[in-house]
Amino acid sequence: MTSEQLDELANQAKKYHHPHYTGVTHGRFGGLQFTFREFTGTEADPAMPDEVWSSTALSGAARALLETEYQYARTLHRDAKYTRDLKAAADGAAPLWTACTRARTAMDDAYDALSTTPDTHWRAAVSKLIFAQDRAAAAAQTWDAKAATIAAVHEAHVYSDLSRDAAYARAGLADVDWHVGYQSDYEGYGTSPVVRRTAVTIAEQRAHLKTIASLTGDHRAT
Numbered sequence: 001m002t003s004e005q006l007d008e009l010a011n012q013a014k015k016y017h018h019p020h021y022t023g024v025t026h027g028r029f030g031g032l033q034f035t036f037r038e039f040t041g042t043e044a045d046p047a048m049p050d051e052v053w054s055s056t057a058l059s060g061a062a063r064a065l066l067e068t069e070y071q072y073a074r075t076l077h078r079d080a081k082y083t084r085d086l087k088a089a090a091d092g093a094a095p096l097w098t099a100c101t102r103a104r105t106a107m108d109d110a111y112d113a114l115s116t117t118p119d120t121h122w123r124a125a126v127s128k129l130i131f132a133q134d135r136a137a138a139a140a141q142t143w144d145a146k147a148a149t150i151a152a153v154h155e156a157h158v159y160s161d162l163s164r165d166a167a168y169a170r171a172g173l174a175d176v177d178w179h180v181g182y183q184s185d186y187e188g189y190g191t192s193p194v195v196r197r198t199a200v201t202i203a204e205q206r207a208h209l210k211t212i213a214s215l216t217g218d219h220r221a222t
Helices: 003-012 060-090 093-116 119-156 164-170 193-216
Strands: 021-026 032-036
Touching: 003 021, 003 060, 021 060, 032 060, 060 093, 060 119, 060 164, 093 119, 093 193, 119 193
Parallel strands: none
Antiparallel strands: 021 032
16 A cells, blocks of 8 residues: 555545544554554543444545554553553552661661670660561551552553553653552452561561570570
């Protein structure tokens, strides 16, 4: 198909183009390249008018062109909705993740400090660790509650052409290192990912303290 023939088909179909449609050209490596005004994700799902199938003004080639156009439009709109919903779900997530990672670091630091804590300061150091563990557990719970909303968005848009990383990038979140699982990770009666990971670490730390107490006969370790 020549460029002139393509222009003729596009003109034939002009009554039925999607409102965001701006043009069509031959693609660089074959096929067609459609261009549209940017989708925000708030528009109605692109749907080709029913009249296309009954219109006597359209050739079969023009109908095929419109079908392809609306397929492109649906893909762009779907990706725009994903980006919009992800932005909304992620609003306020950054400080929660920062608080979670800082609380985790403070807990680990308090635990590591026990190895060099003098006997005279042992009880105070253990008390400090317990407070740090409680804060880390609470921060993990808060984060996972937020992560669950983000995971739900990923699940809702699982059929988008965008990967998670691509969606984050489009939402202006390209550099985030958040721990966000799948929606199923936050459902049911089990613990959620970061809560579970934090609980495992706390259990390991406390088990080690009990081992120290058992081996040394010094129950101040616990």
